[in-house]
Amino acid sequence: MSVLTSIWQTVVSEFSDIGDIRQATVIGVRLIVAIALGAAIGFERELRGKDAGLRTHMMVSLGAAIFILVPVTSGMQATDVSRVMQGVVAGIGFLGAGAILKLERNGEVKGLTTAASIWVAAAVGIAAGYGREGTAVASTLVALFVLAVLGRLEKK
Numbered sequence: 001m002s003v004l005t006s007i008w009q010t011v012v013s014e015f016s017d018i019g020d021i022r023q024a025t026v027i028g029v030r031l032i033v034a035i036a037l038g039a040a041i042g043f044e045r046e047l048r049g050k051d052a053g054l055r056t057h058m059m060v061s062l063g064a065a066i067f068i069l070v071p072v073t074s075g076m077q078a079t080d081v082s083r084v085m086q087g088v089v090a091g092i093g094f095l096g097a098g099a100i101l102k103l104e105r106n107g108e109v110k111g112l113t114t115a116a117s118i119w120v121a122a123a124v125g126i127a128a129g130y131g132r133e134g135t136a137v138a139s140t141l142v143a144l145f146v147l148a149v150l151g152r153l154e155k156k
Contacts, residue, residue: 026131027069034065034128037140038121044147050114052099057121060095064088064125072130085126092122117147
């Protein structure tokens, strides 16, 4: 066997984590659902002129889905996947904290709702990545209701 053949076989084996068309479809659907639902939440934030908008929420949801999808499709046990989820939730807390500002005037705090929406986008991504697309869609609809409808009522 030549060196080039050996290198080629090694490269091919490194990309063999998607075994067949069924698995490729599962991965594709879960990632697309995560991106689309993160986009829906982010679009609402974008309409409100918030700094964390469409792309931020899409990336948070996609990242959370990937963090869950990889261990789930690798055959990791549910108890181990739950530890991965804990890490994602803790990490998203730091990202959300960056969206919160305390203004010196009047001690006003800004960004709490956006931080919460980032947290929800991560949860939606986790649900999609775990294969719970129905739960992810339902959760997104509830989040959009809270952000759009209750946000308007709150201002009145």
